[in-house]
Amino acid sequence: MASRIWIFAVVVAVFLSLSSFSSAQDLQIVNAERRIDLSSHIVKAFLTLKVENIGKDPAADMLLAFPPTQIKNLAMVQALAVTGKKKKKTYLPLDVKPSEHPDAPNDAGYFLVSFASPLGPGETVTLEVLYILTHSLEPFPVEITQSESQLVYYRDSAVILSPYHIKQQTTFFKTPSTRVESFTSIEPANRAGKEIKYGPYEDRAPHSYAPVIVHFENNSPFAVVEELVREIEISHWGSLQITENYRLTHGGARHKGVFSRVEYQSRRSISGSSSFNALLAVLPPRVNSVYYRDDIGNISTSHLRTGFKKSELEFEPRYPLFGGWKATFVIGYRVPLEDYLFEAPDGRRYLNFTFGCPLVETIVNKLTLKVVLPEGSKDPSAVLPFTVNQDLQVKYSYLDIVGRTVVVLQKDNVVPTHNVPFQVYYTFKPIYMLAEPLMLVSAFFSVFVASLAYVHIDLNIVKK
């Protein structure tokens, strides 16, 4: 009951604050359709918007609004402009930037989508927006035993939060199974199989908000990497050595009480259905020297399948992961240098590698990517399609004297969609490759010269 009052209060507050917030009111959304995929713990929302300029001036951009509960879990927003009809559809990626509006009602967050060409008065454009939410499924009950399956809450609004007037809109929630405990009903709302449909709703004012809760079963693996440190070491002798340190946890409902191995082994279908014990990492093709271990040694449960397009490493943690259980491990591998290191037209070299986490269907809370450049490299710079924190460090490896420059890229809340190529540019003179061999040669040489001298020099004070 209390929650109802709270929801009502929010709605009222939203409406009241509307007048104080004046955005570009000369756009309106003719038709909006939202499909939210709840089948894994990464929530994907596909938004199709038909936007019309009803003002007098051309509009260069539009805003997408997100409630404050979602904005902090928002991993990624992508927008595409659709042109053409039916079969001749073409998609044009649009620029999306977070945008600050301090006077936004109820701390709503905004993203600014820039149109490919300004939208003239009376014109319409169709946008496809994809946004991904992490940590948005809240387990309820919070703790489950081994034999229970996992139920989660998903909270959202039945109507799309938008600073524009929406003429007509529909929202679909897709659940992983037909088992739905409950969902908030805002007429017209109905459920068919795995799909819950809200709407169509007509003529909703800007910043309308109608909270809904969907309570459903979700037993997909909630694999969350709390921290991932990937180190890519470039050796100009012909290989890239990649070392990935994982701190994995099961982010679903916490495990309660006993863990019985006999039940887990004999009644696999109903016992520990929300737990997982197999993970899949997609590694580059031509990968070699793969290892999988942790602090206390090798973990002997893994299979590697190499292919032309990609390699797949199927592996198991030491023990099955139930809700709240943690595990750490390291995956390391080597790939040939010529596949990833190129020379830019201006003489600089650049590494072209994939950002993100190789594990499929996994959220990474904190990803640190370190690119260790060879000793003697200068002027490093990284090019990425999204913003990350950048830093420079120095690392000393085998027989280094001046140390190697390390480009550190750090990003929070990383999802598989972030697995896109990035580049690190640097300058390097090949003569530095010879520094360490020459050092070794001279060290051995001096040892032999010293022993030669020792044998031939008479150190006795008195002649015998």
Add this chain to the structure above:
Amino acid sequence: MATLESPPLGTPSAMRSAFGTVLSALILLLIGVLAFSIRLFSVIKYESVIHEFDPYFNYRVTQFLSKNGIYEFWNWFDDRTWYPLGRVIGGTVYPGLTLTAGTIWWALNAINIPLSVETVCVFTAPVFSAFASWATYLLTKEVKGSGAGLAAAALLAMVPSYISRSVAGSYDNEAVAIFALIFTFYLYIKTLNTGSLFYATLNAIAYFYMVCSWGGYTFIINLIPMHVLLCIVTGRYSPRLYIAYAPLVVLGTLLAALVPVVGFNAVLTSEHFASFLVFIIIHVVALVYYIKGILSPKMFKVAVTLVVSIGLVVCLIVVAVLVALVASSPTGGWSGRSLSLLDPTYASKYIPIIASVSEHQPPTWPSYFMDINVLAFLVPAGIIACFSPLSDASSFVVLYIVMSVYFSGVMVRLMLVLAPAACIMSGIALSQAFDVFTASIKYQLGRSANSKDDAEDNTSTNNAPKDDSSSGKTDKGEEVAKERPSKKGKKKEREPADKPSVKSKILKKRALVLPLEASIVALLLLIMLGAFYVIHCVWAAAEAYSAPSIVLTSQSRDGLHVFDDFRESYAWLSHNTDVDDKVASWWDYGYQTTAMANRTVIVDNNTWNNTHIATVGTAMSSPEKAAWEIFNSLDVKYVLVVFGGLIGYPSDDINKFLWMVRIGGGVFPHIKEADYLRDGNYRIDSEATPTMLNCLMYKLSYYRFVETDGKGYDRVRRTEIGKKNFKLTHFEEVFTSHHWMVRIYKLKPQKNRIRGRAKKLKLKTSSGLDSKPAKKNPWI
């Protein structure tokens, strides 16, 4: 300034000597490589990982040292073990191994070779076995020349007994201690042969390193005095003996007292008394020799009677003091482990905790063959060779082998001390045998080839036909066998030494000559013996001694099957329990739990507190409720048991259980071994006693075991278990590893009080409250 002896450099003998030096250096290098690489089977077949139990503790200490530095290390009070007592690591550990590996790690990192502490620890033992074989070369060279040295070094590089303790990953004290032992002996012999104070000082430092490394240093400090005494008794006293011994005792004892774990034990315990006694004796003898030198024979006789009477009195007083000291301490001044050396039955009679360790048991005959193989047959020959002629050095190695044979017969662990002695003896034997056979072949061939030539020509032509004639064939054979270069080098080494004396000793040589055929056959047999030894050693290194024991493998039809349950459950503990939780298990798993799971344990493999171990043993042998109370009083949150019944892993807790009962019963008499045995038989099937079927260890091991196959068939005991369906009331299963080898239970929290009882208690307390104000009132 330049070449000192330039004229002889051009002569063939000098060239050959230089060539011999280079060749033996090369052979030594190869022996080092062999010693290192034969120990890498464990890394190649399994992985680069620390083995067994004690190495995990050493590894953990090394990690601490490399992280916190030497001063923190000396002051380290470890609160993660022996809860709630803790353990002062810095003062109770032999720091040699840890400091060695820590220094290596530090040096490598200083020149930017970023090896992990684990890698350094894994490879410390193989590196030091290479050092040990070089030390063996030096020692044997001092005794019987470099030919014997090379043979002994090659034998030691691959002796199975030493391999068993020094494969890659076996990061234990013995790994460096054997090197220190041999090197100390080498420096002692070197001092004895040269009389140089420089070597005497080095000897004391080497002894210090040995004291740092291993409790077995008492072997040195008893063996060397025995040898000194032997020399004195057999009339071999010399100033060199004095130089070799006196500085060692003074400096060595002072240095040994610097090691915290030894401290004043270096002068207080009876293991060291023999050295002091001999120290006194050698001074008396030295004095006697001195006086003999300055007095006339007549005066000397008078002096002798005087000194003997006074000396007797002094000795009596000293002996009386010693006896009083020894008698005043509870174990007679001897620690339990040392006592069990002198009286093999001592430990099993009085100290079950020592007797419960398999490596403290006397070895069986097959284990001699397994561990030293053909050396056992070569040793007697070596002893005989040492007596012709007997020198100070050769009498020392004879004494060494005699003592180590005795000690290895007491405790299987000390087979390790026997191994170097056996290698030295066999090296000497092989070298002498080869000398005799090749010399007679040479002689016979020379005689048949040019019998009319005189002796001088004989010697020079001897070497020429050797390369292409029939004896060259045996040489080739040696090279093919690839471990045999030692003998070849030895021959090269010995020839120049023998040559000048060939003419003079030609008569003697003729007396030793054997028939050609017999020599060749004997040589071939010796080579076969050596080849057999090599094959056996490689087999032992690859198959018998390389398993890391935390990972088990089994060969099945569909390939290799890996049982990694120990690490599975340690990893689970480390990631899914609170960092301050206490884990109770039998002491075997203490070191591994602290090192791999980083959790506090109640008891561990450093069995210093018998009562504490007995408490855990009692808890394991008690019924559930009593056990819960004991564990709860120790703040234990998890209990870990090892169970092999599902996959047939024999060294599990049920098989060790009788020791828990014995050790527990030794301190808490209500645990009686007889209650767990049915007619003297230890069984877990339906015939087992009710005490057995209701004890905690039985319940934790077999909880819900029957549900796996419906019958509860235990594959280790090869029987169905006695009690199949039962519930746990005070413990709950929180983790069981994939093959059920490790099972972890959590202590259930105390139950809420039942209403009826609570009411009663309330009444009691309320009445108590009522009475209190009544008492207090008068004061107000």
